Amino acid sequence: MLALALLVPAAASAHAYLVHTTPAASGVLDSAPRQVALTYDEAVEPRFAIVSVTDPSGTQRAIGGPHRSPANPDTLIVPVDAHLQEGWYLVYWRAISVDGHPVQGAFTFAVGPNPGPAPQFPVPHVSATAITAPLLIARWVLFVSVMSAIGLLALRLLIARTVIRRAPGATLRTLNRAWAISAVVGLIAIPVYLDIAIANDSLRSAFDLGALVPLYRVTAFGRGFLDLLLCFALFCLAGGVALWVDRPERERRSVAELAASTGALVAAIAVLVIPGAVGHAGQASPRGLSMLFDAVHLGAGAIWLGGLIGLLVLWLSLTEHKPVGAPSRVQVLRVVVPRFSNVALASVLLLLATGIGATVIHMPALNALWKTGYGVAILVKIGLLVAAVSLAAGNLLRTRPGLLAAREEPPRAESAAQLLRRLISGEAAVIGSAVFAAVLLSSLAPPPPSFALQNSALAKVGPGQVARTVQHGAYRLQVVVSPNKAAAPDSFALRITKGGQPVRGANVTLAFNHLEMQMPQQEYQLREVVPGTYSRSAPALVMVGKWGLSFQVAPPGSPPFTALIVDQANG
Amino acid sequence: MRRAAPAWALLAVGLCAIGLAACGGGGSSQGTVSVPKVAAARVFTLAGFQPAQSIVPGRPTPVSFTVQLPSGQPLTQYRTGGGPHTGVHLIIVRDDLAYIIHQHPPVGPDGVLRTTVRFPAPGPYRVLVDVYPNLPGGQPNFQLFRSVQVSGAYRPRPLPAFKSEQTIDGYRVAMQGHPSLHAIQASFVDVDVRDPQGRKVTLEPWFGALAHAIFFHQGSLDYFHTHVCGAGATNCASVLGAARVSGTSTTPGRLTLGVLLPVAGTWRLFLQMKLGGRVVTAPYTLQVAS
Numbered sequence: 043m044l045a046l047a048l049l050v051p052a053a054a055s056a057h058a059y060l061v062h063t064t065p066a067a068s069g070v071l072d073s074a075p076r077q078v079a080l081t082y083d084e085a086v087e088p089r090f091a092i093v094s095v096t097d098p099s100g101t102q103r104a105i106g107g108p109h110r111s112p113a114n115p116d117t118l119i120v121p122v123d124a125h126l127q128e129g130w131y132l133v134y135w136r137a138i139s140v141d142g143h144p145v146q147g148a149f150t151f152a153v154g155p156n157p158g159p160a161p162q163f164p165v166p167h168v169s170a171t172a173i174t175a176p177l178l179i180a181r182w183v184l185f186v187s188v189m190s191a192i193g194l195l196a197l198r199l200l201i202a203r204t205v206i207r208r209a210p211g212a213t214l215r216t217l218n219r220a221w222a223i224s225a226v227v228g229l230i231a232i233p234v235y236l237d238i239a240i241a242n243d244s245l246r247s248a249f250d251l252g253a254l255v256p257l258y259r260v261t262a263f264g265r266g267f268l269d270l271l272l273c274f275a276l277f278c279l280a281g282g283v284a285l286w287v288d289r290p291e292r293e294r295r296s297v298a299e300l301a302a303s304t305g306a307l308v309a310a311i312a313v314l315v316i317p318g319a320v321g322h323a324g325q326a327s328p329r330g331l332s333m334l335f336d337a338v339h340l341g342a343g344a345i346w347l348g349g350l351i352g353l354l355v356l357w358l359s360l361t362e363h364k365p366v367g368a369p370s371r372v373q374v375l376r377v378v379v380p381r382f383s384n385v386a387l388a389s390v391l392l393l394l395a396t397g398i399g400a401t402v403i404h405m406p407a408l409n410a411l412w413k414t415g416y417g418v419a420i421l422v423k424i425g426l427l428v429a430a431v432s433l434a435a436g437n438l439l440r441t442r443p444g445l446l447a448a449r450e451e452p453p454r455a456e457s458a459a460q461l462l463r464r465l466i467s468g469e470a471a472v473i474g475s476a477v478f479a480a481v482l483l484s485s486l487a488p489p490p491p492s493f494a495l496q497n498s499a500l501a502k503v504g505p506g507q508v509a510r511t512v513q514h515g516a517y518r519l520q521v522v523v524s525p526n527k528a529a530a531p532d533s534f535a536l537r538i539t540k541g542g543q544p545v546r547g548a549n550v551t552l553a554f555n556h557l558e559m560q561m562p563q564q565e566y567q568l569r570e571v572v573p574g575t576y577s578r579s580a581p582a583l584v585m586v587g588k589w590g591l592s593f594q595v596a597p598p599g600s601p602p603f604t605a606l607i608v609d610q611a612n613g
Numbered sequence: 614m615r616r617a618a619p620a621w622a623l624l625a626v627g628l629c630a631i632g633l634a635a636c637g638g639g640g641s642s643q644g645t646v647s648v649p650k651v652a653a654a655r656v657f658t659l660a661g662f663q664p665a666q667s668i669v670p671g672r673p674t675p676v677s678f679t680v681q682l683p684s685g686q687p688l689t690q691y692r693t694g695g696g697p698h699t700g701v702h703l704i705i706v707r708d709d710l711a712y713i714i715h716q717h718p719p720v721g722p723d724g725v726l727r728t729t730v731r732f733p734a735p736g737p738y739r740v741l742v743d744v745y746p747n748l749p750g751g752q753p754n755f756q757l758f759r760s761v762q763v764s765g766a767y768r769p770r771p772l773p774a775f776k777s778e779q780t781i782d783g784y785r786v787a788m789q790g791h792p793s794l795h796a797i798q799a800s801f802v803d804v805d806v807r808d809p810q811g812r813k814v815t816l817e818p819w820f821g822a823l824a825h826a827i828f829f830h831q832g833s834l835d836y837f838h839t840h841v842c843g844a845g846a847t848n849c850a851s852v853l854g855a856a857r858v859s860g861t862s863t864t865p866g867r868l869t870l871g872v873l874l875p876v877a878g879t880w881r882l883f884l885q886m887k888l889g890g891r892v893v894t895a896p897y898t899l900q901v902a903s
Binding site for chain 2: 158166
């Protein structure tokens, strides 16, 4: 299965990006266009997209919303006012990638032949985040309920089942009930989360179901969560049947129960794989390994979290003293806790191993751990897991021997049971928080591989106009970026001197990498405008954020070198 | 302790309620995707333009203005050096393209440009300021426009047909053949210039070029401008999109003129050169096919 998973091809890029525009960015047309066409690297959904075309006064000149080009499914077309006068126009666009993430950008074009000077357009910015509070809460409820349901079923069918035979008179009805509650919450939380997420991305109200429901299946993200809902429903069905037909008083399971349990297992595996497939794990490279880590990580977390909740439910449903015809709390716990402890230990080890593996895959550099929101969320999650592991160690070292010694020292067992309750409540709460950190983590985009570029930067500049002199070996480099605004044509200039003399006739290329989001690299050739000064105007800073500007310089007769500047561009 | 299960049920219902409540706050209030409001851009303007009121024909009229940057500051940094693409070209045409005035006012230290213009006849005029700023990364040049009215009765004149040979102030200007022109395609046109004695003239540089070819589109008054330079001249080419064009004159009396027009239609070419210490303008009507 591992080998099979590794064969899944890697996705090319995380987010949709603009490949081509008509009119061309910063271009001057000789006559007014009838439409603006934006071609992406994937088929973005027009019903989620915004394409605005405004003149310098801010008047909207696009007529109606964008639609898909009949000739090319990757192209969005928006018709514009037929009577655009000579002058400059701003195109602002926002689209939802097939992976569900919003992307946006802007460019200008002019209607000529004499458009006049390019104005300074203010570029709008629609919040492009997937981390609003309602979304995070809904996602957290979804993951906690789904994981608990899987873990509770595993605890009930595999670990706690023997209690019936080993502690006569015990009942597992409360575990069944807890499982049913988490299943129902999960079945509600998945569609609610999907609806909120789609509403957030398409800038609509979550209650606008007439508009939102048709959009559910439009993105890979939406399809993924519908699949998740279906698989989870199948899991609930199969799990329900397995519990229905289970006769725990018999040691051997019936064929019907085995069949239903297998069905529940298969559905649970599907449920565990889907979030990774539609999330960032499905876009990292190597993709198969990353998805495997994600699914195993989620599964181990589910066994741990669901098991703890199950133990807590059991603890609360039992009484200290033996009622007539029923076993005492200690009698039940001394059966379940040692068995669960072994499973929990294995889960924790898997959780740590897969978590570390995924971190290694997603982190382009070590300092991305504390320099990006994604990295900080990982650190918080690691901290919470370490706290949970120390509580688990307390269970393993103190309560387990105490419970096992119940027959010889009943008081010791009772105090161990009290300690157990406190420890597992704490553990469950800490794991619940770790799930929240994971929810936050999976809502953030991992830093792109170009993040590592930051560590070799000669200087960090911006926001605002840049004029910075740096030294690179014998060369003195003056970097000018003006006005250093995102989504507008900026001018980039590099003056190269060596020993006070301008370096002439060099071949200078400037490469742009966004350091916070995965995007294709852009490269421009700079032209020598004055001896030793190489310059170019380009709409290269397509988004707000940190950019790596790599000046690749090949001076005549000297070895080439690269000077990297990290530039913060604001809107 | 049997009450524990209802407690769990309550917690679960609470979580659902949080989810549903969150759902209410999730979206915006309107039902459709809203296009964000875009604020007005900051633009270049022709500020403090004088004369502000009606102009008397035939009288020297002081003209002054400032090119104002989007920041509100006056533009004081203009491109300098050799070649024609420097400073400011002030070009004024009457709307019927019967008259042209072409000057190069000096830039004052405060960015104010001042000159004196004599408007020859009544009617509406288009004032075109072709600016060559020295701004990092901006466009190499751009135009700002203004319309002015010269008082009196306006009698528009139809454009004369193409005439290859013309005599202006005694100089004979002859275009070789009837050029076949297409929009956005650069082409070259040879023009011979002889003095009143019939000798081939040697052109004197005027404002960085041996000759200036100024084109206006009839009706829309779209504008383009190319230059004729001597051998080895720099900063002479005019740029239109990806195309660059410049003219040359390497033998006395013969100009090779670069023509590059953005749109089809009827264009008026004003070919200007300095002959015998004076600027001579030879106008041509050209048809440009698409």
